[in-house]
Amino acid sequence: MNYDTDWKPVRGNGMPLYRQIAEYIRGKIALGEWTVGSRIPTERALAKRLGVNRSTVVSAYAELAAEGLLKGNSGRGTVVVNNTWSLMASASPPDWEQYMNAGIHHPNLPTIQEINHAEFIPGIIRLGTGEPSPDFFPQEMMGQVLRTLPDLMTDLGYAEPRGLFELRVQISRYVQQYGIEASPSSIMVVSGALQALQLIAMGLLSRGSAVLTESPSYLHSLHVFQSAGMELASLPLDREGVRLDSIRHYTEAGRGSILYTIPSFHNPTGRVMAERRREMLYDLCLKRQLPIIEDDVYRDLWLDATSPPPLKSRDHSGMVLYLGSMSKTLSPGLRIGWVIGPEAVIHRLADLKMQMDYGASSLSQWAVTAWLQSGLYAEHLEQVRSELYERRAHMLRLLTAHLSDVASWEVPAGGFYIWLRITIDFSMKALFDKALALGVLLNPGHLYDRADAQHIRLSYAYASPAQMEKGIRIIANILKQANE
Numbered sequence: 001m002n003y004d005t006d007w008k009p010v011r012g013n014g015m016p017l018y019r020q021i022a023e024y025i026r027g028k029i030a031l032g033e034w035t036v037g038s039r040i041p042t043e044r045a046l047a048k049r050l051g052v053n054r055s056t057v058v059s060a061y062a063e064l065a066a067e068g069l070l071k072g073n074s075g076r077g078t079v080v081v082n083n084t085w086s087l088m089a090s091a092s093p094p095d096w097e098q099y100m101n102a103g104i105h106h107p108n109l110p111t112i113q114e115i116n117h118a119e120f121i122p123g124i125i126r127l128g129t130g131e132p133s134p135d136f137f138p139q140e141m142m143g144q145v146l147r148t149l150p151d152l153m154t155d156l157g158y159a160e161p162r163g164l165f166e167l168r169v170q171i172s173r174y175v176q177q178y179g180i181e182a183s184p185s186s187i188m189v190v191s192g193a194l195q196a197l198q199l200i201a202m203g204l205l206s207r208g209s210a211v212l213t214e215s216p217s218y219l220h221s222l223h224v225f226q227s228a229g230m231e232l233a234s235l236p237l238d239r240e241g242v243r244l245d246s247i248r249h250y251t252e253a254g255r256g257s258i259l260y261t262i263p264s265f266h267n268p269t270g271r272v273m274a275e276r277r278r279e280m281l282y283d284l285c286l287k288r289q290l291p292i293i294e295d296d297v298y299r300d301l302w303l304d305a306t307s308p309p310p311l312k313s314r315d316h317s318g319m320v321l322y323l324g325s326m327s328k329t330l331s332p333g334l335r336i337g338w339v340i341g342p343e344a345v346i347h348r349l350a351d352l353k354m355q356m357d358y359g360a361s362s363l364s365q366w367a368v369t370a371w372l373q374s375g376l377y378a379e380h381l382e383q384v385r386s387e388l389y390e391r392r393a394h395m396l397r398l399l400t401a402h403l404s405d406v407a408s409w410e411v412p413a414g415g416f417y418i419w420l421r422i423t424i425d426f427s428m429k430a431l432f433d434k435a436l437a438l439g440v441l442l443n444p445g446h447l448y449d450r451a452d453a454q455h456i457r458l459s460y461a462y463a464s465p466a467q468m469e470k471g472i473r474i475i476a477n478i479l480k481q482a483n484e
Helices: 017-030 043-050 054-066 096-102 110-118 139-152 165-178 193-203 244-252 275-288 343-356 362-374 376-402 428-437 465-483
Strands: 070-073 077-080 187-190 210-215 231-238 258-261 292-295 320-325 337-340 417-422 455-459
Touching: 017 054, 043 054, 054 070, 110 428, 139 362, 139 376, 165 187, 165 320, 165 337, 165 362, 187 193, 187 343, 193 292, 193 320, 193 337, 193 343, 210 244, 231 244, 244 275, 275 292, 337 343, 362 376, 376 417, 376 465, 428 455, 428 465
Parallel strands: 210 231, 210 258, 258 292, 292 320
Antiparallel strands: 070 077, 187 337, 320 337, 417 455
């Protein structure tokens, strides 16, 4: 069970701590929040969360077990076996644990679940977070934009399935600067690029399909395709991008239904696919009739030089589904992204989206329309790039000063990430756990390549410069102590 609470027992109030804990758990069970059949936190985990000795939790669990509410099962931990109602009734309540285990969508990896929780611990230093810092939020500009909405909006009803027409017009104009010619009818607004991947998995691919993807890759962090009954086939990277010989190998063997790639400021390595490699990749996929998902959400975040033109800019055969987003540049909370592709595909995905959520937020769509229409978005991007440039330089100075003898890295030309390779023999799980215990949250490499045991993904986009320095010093101390 994932357990998250702000509740703590009160010391010195006249009631023993174990009794307070037992009463708290009794209430969770009575309200149906901890259901029959569910595993509850281990004694050690609950003691740590509540700030008490393990023996205190043991006493609380023992009291509840004596009442018939809990039972310790070998191999399963402590399980809720009754609630206050079932003790009085002849019929048993549903076993929600069984339902959860039977769900078709796989749960997140345990490390990702732990990261998702830890990100909201007060004071945590988030050195792996893949989103822009709250410091980047353009409060004044946002105020200007929002004040124009009453004159811009015609209503706040449901937008059409492909998304607000006015926004699709602006997106069509915006991507022209990258050489992409796309009419509004070939654009669909989604609730972030992640939803586009979910729609593609559910609406375009059959069970048993092989999705070719770079390794490491963001896609390995997700269960979107695996939950839909597909497999991920890993493609190695070199300095110029995904290697083409692996694509040839899979397609010649009759495997590979679609290719997923992040060619610009790759997540997690930060690499940029060379222009010649892009040309060769597109030509190979066209020859082998292998569709491409081009995830280009980091394109606007160049720091040294702009990325080569997207694959979509050379696509005259409808081979490429192009993903863009405002989450990495403006605000992840707006939940606005887009997918560009053949009109028939867009109609299929739009129909599926309407079945799922009936469209992205109309208010967010109008807001992004106003941002693009006003010209303020380009001004905001310049400010974001300037800040990221300084933060990248600061992070690189810290790495050189504190980790050069135990790690190696490449300098990214843009985006958010440094793919840090630990060059000493040290468990990444141990590094993650020790850093987290000291208030530093990392993203270990196995999230992006299940076989990886040497990397962590560092982000210079979220933590403040002072937090970066403190966090890197903590990592350095952990590694150097192990290396002594």
